[in-house]
Amino acid sequence: MRELLVSLLRSEPAQGQRTKGTSVFWILSGTASGLLLMGWLLPWFVNAYSAGVGYSAQDVTVSPPTGVGTVLIYILAVTMVVLVVSPLAEVLVPRLRGRRFGRTADRIRLIAALAGLALTAVIWLLVSVIQEEPLFGSMGPGTFTDSAVWLTMYGYALAALVYGARPWVVGRQTLAFGVAVLPFGLFLPLMFHQAPDFLLWAAGSLAIYMLLALGLNVVVGFAGLLDLGYAAFFAIGAYACASFASPIHSIHLPLWVLIFVGAAIASTFGAILGAPTLRLRGDYLAIVTLGFGEIIPDLATNNVFNLTGGPNGISGIDQPKWGFLDFGASPRWYYWSLLLVSIAVVVLFRNIERSRVGRAWVALREDEVAAASTGINTTTTKLLAFAIGASVSGLAGAFYGSLVSIVSPDDFSFSVSIAVLSIIVLGGIGNIVGVILGSFILTFVIFWVLPNMNQWSTTLSQTVHVPALANIDFTSYTYIIYGIALILMMLLRPGGLLPSRARRIELESTVEGESLAAVQGVA
Amino acid sequence: MSTNGLSANGEQLSASAPGADAGKVIELREIDVFYGRVNALSKVSLEVRQGEIVALIGSNGAGKTTTLRTISGLISPRSGEVRLFGNSVRGLGAEHIARLGVGHAPEGRRLFSRMTVRENLDMGAYSRNDRTGIRTDLERVFTLFPRLRERASQLAGSLSGGEQQMVAIGRALMSAPKVLLLDEPSLGLAPILVDAIFEVIREINSKGTTILLIEQNALLALKTASRGYVLETGSVALSGPSAELIASPDIQRAYLGM
16 A cells, blocks of 8 residues: 555656656646646536535536537547556556657657647637537536636646657756746636636635745755744734734835835844744744744734734735726736746745855754854854745735735634645755645645535535535544645655755665775775 | 965954964963863963964863864853964854864764765855865865865765765865864774875975864874874863973873873
């Protein structure tokens, strides 16, 4: 059983030569397969699907599609065997992992992907030009026919990229990841233009979680300081936004000013917390930060200095409106600004990671004494990590406050700190790409899987006639699911899905120090 | 650029040093060091002059490593004064002292084991900005230890003990130190490697770098050094030119096993 799970999670054979950069390749090809599967299943589950994203889910019916759309289904069925099943076979059947097989298969897959892309586009164009009948026969309002087509086409395009340019994807994995994911991010609001705002709202939350995870990654991943109260800085940023852009103190600053204000205030608090506590290490530092994370929401609850509005929090936070950029009207503007900010933060952090400060953090994490004797100012370097991490959290907090328009102490509980920590553990501590991936997966679980679990089990209970299934309330098991996921991760891939270089080295080198050969070579 | 090929750091300090202290690179004036309530060093005075190799010998727990850590600012003395290049360094942290030109190859090597050899050496030059100077010094380290050139892209933690010691000394040299503190460079090495390391130490010194050396192997240390200090339970028991120390009956009995 464990072997099976390991082989499912590890793309390469456990023993033997590890090829570089294959994880991103398999993630992208898996995503392509997933999108194609989604596009394929969508027409059937379209009602259930829309029920999941914010519609009331009174009666979920599963009806087979009719109309021109069925042609699409048949094309998809053929290409899917090539694009979804064959790579899966390559992963799961060891004998098929040969290089020769890969090259020919990749060519076939590329052709299949391009053909699928072209045919889908043609059919869709025909249908939207002719407009005689809906793509999938008759379906109620608020369905996702356009989104289904877009998702399918994106899946094909991704498959074409991944299989057509496999050496490039493997060689320049970060760039490839960016090229593959960025258009999806940019066009998401357009692809789901028929979807309710909930989807974009969830995407905005994803971006906020991602910013939080990127910031915490600086503290925990780069500098190696365990921070269990990270949500405190998030709260500080959100309350800063709420105080300066709401009727509570009659101050109304624009959001683009507030994100810097939030970041500045949070990083000041980061330094204030950091200065006296950075002598502490490991567990002790974790406990102090844990306490800090409890104190801040408590202060907010107690309405400290009459600033925070007590347990009810602050409501009526301004949502910016500059001409047609009406943030209150549609969350898509939040989404796009958050995307922009996230990209900026990712680029910035990649550069910091490779800068002098980044190297100093690595040295500090490895050996503090040695770092000090090479001339690294340990205190300043650690404080910098805390301040930078906190500033991103404050920035995310300002966005959060503006997006939801109300902040209250409950939004910044310990569970937020743990969720963010889980993201970076899941994705890979210290690896920016891993952290991004982790935030995608965890937000997907939080906003999609968990809310829909009850729905799915009800559907399943009706299908398989097991009434007990309908009575399980999965929402109350959120933390159990979290916990199980984390335990499985630690057992199977302790470095996270995409381990950072340092983690990989630590986990792979079983025999540290002197090998017999090295000693003999010297003597 | 100084004569030894290593570019000088903190030149302004030695330039401004008063005449009486000229030539004194390290001077400890009656320092007391405590670990909690344990008195590790009491009234230790010691001086190292420009261009010397000075050996610090003594049994385990005598305070040799503590002395070195006090000089490089990793520990602060409770009383007494540490003077480097003629100036007091009271209140300066380890990173400032490193920038003054004190290179410390600490006990147990303390490499960044998950960085490559090359990255470890680069970390040694962390506080320097002169790219050409760093490049010539890297070349110099690779000339002193040709083995490190071969292993440049290998992880430091995967090297043999001798190679790790080379990286430790190389990393200290990369800061272009005027004085090098070496803590047991021979620890855990095969005899043939010990000789090789000491050969390099003499070579580094011949190019103008002052060296303060801790060594278990007292005879080897005294033969390499021009002067020596003998530490016993936290204070200086004996000091003098190496030849005199080697000739002393006490030393011969206690440390040289004669």
